[in-house]
Amino acid sequence: MEPRCGRATSRSTPAQTHAGRKAAAAAAAFCLCFCLLYPSAVEAGLYTASDQIYLLTPENVESVLVNSTAAMVVEFYASWCGHCVSFSPIYKRLAADTREWKPAVNLAAIDCAAQESRQVCVDHRISGFPAIKFFHAYSAANSQGEVFKGFPRDVQGLRHLIIDNLEAHGEHWPPACPPLEPTSQAEIDVFFQTNTVQHLALIFEKADSYVGREVTLDLLQFENIAVRRVLNTDEHLVTKVGVTEFPSCFLYYPGGNFTRLGVDFEARSFYSYALQRLPGVVRSGKPQPVITDMLTNKTGDIWRPFNSSRVYMADLESTLHYSLRVELAAHTVIKGETLTSLKSYISVLAKYFPGRTVVMNVLKSLNSLLQNETADHIYYEAFKEVLDNTAQAADTALPEVVRWVGCQGSEPHFRRYPCGLWTLFHVLTIQANSTGGSDPLEVLNAMRNYVRSFFGCTYCAEHFERMAAEGLMEVNSLSSAVLWLWSRHNRVNNRIAGALSEDPLFPKIQWPSPEMCSACHTVKENGDHKWNKDKVLGFLLSHFSSSTILTDYLEDEIQILEKQREKHARQQLAPKHVERKAREALNSIMHFPPSPSSVEEEEEEEEDKGEEEEPQDEAVAYEEEEEEEAGDEAPAAGSEMEGKSSEPTSWARAEMEMGHNQRQAHRKPTIVGMRMRELQEDIVDLDSFVNQHFKAKALQLAASSRVKQRTLQREVEQEPRPAFSLGMELDAGLGMVGLQPMKENLELDVGQQRKRLLKRELARQYFGGEPELSHKGRWMSMLSIGFSKLDISLCVMLYFLSSMCLLAMYLFFKNRLRVRRIKIALP
Incomplete structure (x- = not known):
């Protein structure tokens, strides 16, 4: 055959x-x-x-x-x-x-x-x-x-x-299967002329050996490499190459040069691994490994050189960030079995995670929150408040910057979080073994429950659950827990090797590789590969030890805490900012244009204020601006330092109100609840508008802090009455503006009166009003308080149209009734 x-x-x-x-x-x-x-x-x-x-x-x-x-x-x-x-x-x-x-x-x-x-x-x-x-x-x-x-x-x-x-296939040979029969000198001489591969491996063996055929099939899914058998009976090739032991593997290059493949054991698994790692050898359908300096453009992140034989704390902290802030955030309410899984996960992290002080304080706070929780559920928002240290406890923060180092991939969708999660649980099992944990299954059960309850890849979680159900109960010691997780990790690597999720720069292998731990690999009597588990355990205890974890690329703790304080300050100011935006939106419903004199006065006041005031912190200035808009009176800084009373006098308060009104003069008053009209058609009685504006704006003064009682009578018709001042005090129950009597001999400043009269005259000119109302104008003012002439015209027109409609309906039904009576009278 x-x-x-x-x-x-x-x-x-x-x-x-x-x-x-x-x-x-x-x-x-x-x-x-x-x-x-x-x-x-x-x-x-x-x-x-x-x-x-x-x-x-x-x-x-x-x-x-x-x-x-x-x-x-x-x-x-x-x-x-x-x-x-x-x-x-x-x-x-x-x-x-x-x-x-x-x-x-x-x-x-x-x-x-x-x-x-x-x-x-x-x-x-x-x-x-x-x-x-x-x-x-x-x-x-x-x-x-x-x-x-x-x-x-x-x-x-x-x-x-x-x-x-x-x-035994004969003629119906599988098209994907390479030749398995022994090669000859004639084929080797012309091999590179008829094939485009970069490497040719010759395995010299005896006729009853299967190593050559097994390695040929092991390399079936790889490109740029070909494997051929050479029997020990081929004296010409054996003598030419100088082979003395069987099996052995040699690499043949164009020109007739041979180089022996260096392996620890002359066995199938060692040949296969070494040949798959040759330069240019890649899995079929996979791109060539990406050059390091090209990774920046593909991942959008700076490539960080790293030692593949070490563990980095940056990977562990990035894993915690994604786990606690991204995956857990998908669960608004955590309850039942999911809450139990979260408690065990955080408990294991708080006990065994070898992190920095600031990170450990966060984990301990989260663990205290969950362990003291008596309800059967918890909201993620409450969990997040502790995670983000909203209470601003000292030296407590989990970095929000993601920096993958040992787990970075050549593409954004390669490695990263899955690699980080595996590394995290390897570290936890090693820490539990080193610190003498009492339960061998504590870490493994926490990992199993977390993957089942929170891990985003549902299909992966199902695979891991089935794998855990098979042999997890066989773990009876802390060292066996370390080896169980290692063996399952290798099983997963074997299953997904060659899948679309495999990074071509970091192919899935049985780990640790012979380069990292040559003593971990050995062979059985029949030549099959065998793990030396004692050596593997020693390697794992050293590789994932807390003393060997590198702290390169970590963000400084002081910077982390400073960023957290800034974020907390922004969150505190956010409600005030929202309130301010709402108030500005309310003011924008209907605007009145400012008079030229008021704009000039405001600009002058702003310049004077800018010269007098000292530079302030942004947050403080923001709060003071909010207080000014709300009408709150704050004592001067000098008065506070001198120990004076913080309650201003009525005259000082009046001056503060006047300054506030001047600063707000350019703002256009609004009437809440009314439809906005075209500015060129607005004709509003200023006295009545001010009255309405007080109701809508609650304590915004229109012209002055001291006014006389309003009336529609001429000045000569008014009887002497006491003047009143508009105070800033509010009736807490009714929300009304208080009217305070003023002394009769209190005279207004002449300059202030002239400014106010000038503003009133300019405003009346804009709205089409006259300095003095005629007799007809006074009646119109009384009938149209708060309404424009266009509104009154529309009302009259609607009244006329409704009257005509009623008249038409009356004539129609009257005529129809007359016709029906005539029809009834006919025989």
Whole structure:
């Protein structure tokens, strides 16, 4: 069979290879879509979508198995079968081990115990469980597949069995699968002339070795690299290269040069990892890794050089910011199980987070708030007030600046928060182990509950929940909790490697890499990779220790506290600013133009005021402006310093009111509740307008702080009456302006009287009024107080039209009644 296979595969051209890689990408996309389209099957049997196994149903079995471009390995099982349950972990590990083979070979499973799937199992003549069948690429509709009789119960044996059946394809070779037969000197001599790859790896091995074929399939999804087998029986090549041990791997370059690939162990996993990290080697469909100086333009942020072997506190604080201010903010009310999850999460952070003093004070305040909460719910706004330190406790702040360092990605949607969250919980498990926590599951349960209740990626949260449900109860010590989280992190890396979410600059690998911890990696007797968990634990305890966390790129604590104070001050001024805007909007309903003299006087006063006043703080000036607009009287600064009474005298208050009125002279008075009229048609009696304006504006003075009692009589007709002053005191219950009698011998300043008369004359000229009202004008003034001539004209016109309408209706009905009487009189 092997020579036949060799003839079939040796005819592959670069075009066929390119087409095969396209088919590989299509198959990977199909795998993702399949897992998303059948969530119900995920929950039913022994396998889930996260196990990287196709879940077959009667609806999709034909489309998956018939005429497929990839070979299919299918397990037929019954969920009630004890042996099937015991075999399922092995099949899951096989799927994870061969995930890079997917474009050429896919793994699937179907539950024959399910009512809807029984007929499929009957059609494929399944009589016992578990049963495994191999379906060649381009299988016909009536194909029954090749049965694995007496298949091994270990991953390596199953992997070798799959390779044997894959090589038996003959003419119907999967287009995405590279050649697996041994190469020759003739092919190597012209390799770079017929292929566009940058690297050619030659694995020298014995005839019964599977390492070369396994590494070839492991590199199937990568571009710019090709792998070929060379048997130890090829004396010419073995002698030319100088190979002395098998297996061994050499890189061949144009010109006939060979270089041995440096690895710690001559084994499949070490070869695969080293070849995938060669320059220019990228996963199919992924762009080349981005050059560092180009990242600034793509992320919109400055690229921060960092040490990939260290943890940065900036990542941890950025994670806290996003977790507490963004993800939690999506929950307006937190109650029930969600509140319990939040309490355990904050409690773990307060106990084990190795943060700065200002951050730890925030976490302790939040923990105190939640632990003392007796209600069954809490509002996020209350939580946020403590988080933002609204009470302004000393040395308490969580930075709002996000600075990703070790978790930064080449694109804005790569890494960042998910990377930060993993790092955060690794640090917490290490801190719990170092400080001697009492509960091994304390941190892991807090992480599990947080991800289930708050993590934004729902699909990711479901995967993590299923993963946690499998083996979390096996954790019985603090060190085992550290290793459990590490192993699950690597499982997730294996599952999402090559996905769209993978950053090409930071590919998903089994971590730590051999470069970071060579002692963590070893091999079994059969050559498979094995983790040295003792070395892994030591590496994790050192890598995530609080003493080794770098504080580079952190914002200074003094700056953080200063920014928080400024933000708090702005929040306090915001209500006053809103009130001021509302008052200005009220004033803009209807405006009167200022007279030229008042504008000039106001400008002069502003200039004088600007010369006399000292520079003020912006917030203080803002508050004083609010007090001036509200009509509040504040004592002078000099009086306060000299210890004088802060209550101004009535004369001083009158002077302050006069100055306030002069500053407000350019403002156009308004009448609340009335429709705005065109300015050129406004004719308003000033005395009546002032009276209305007092009611609407509540204590804005119109002309002076001291006026005589208003009347419509001529000055010669008025009887002597006591003068009154308009005081600024308010009746608290009624809100009325008080009238205070003045002394009769109190004379107004001549200059002030002349200014006020000039303003009144100019205003009357603008509104079309006369200095003295005629007899008719006085009656019109009495009848049209607060109304213009246009309003009166409209009223008269409406009265006339309504009268004519009533007259027309009367004539119409009278005429109609006469016609009806005539009709009744006819015989």
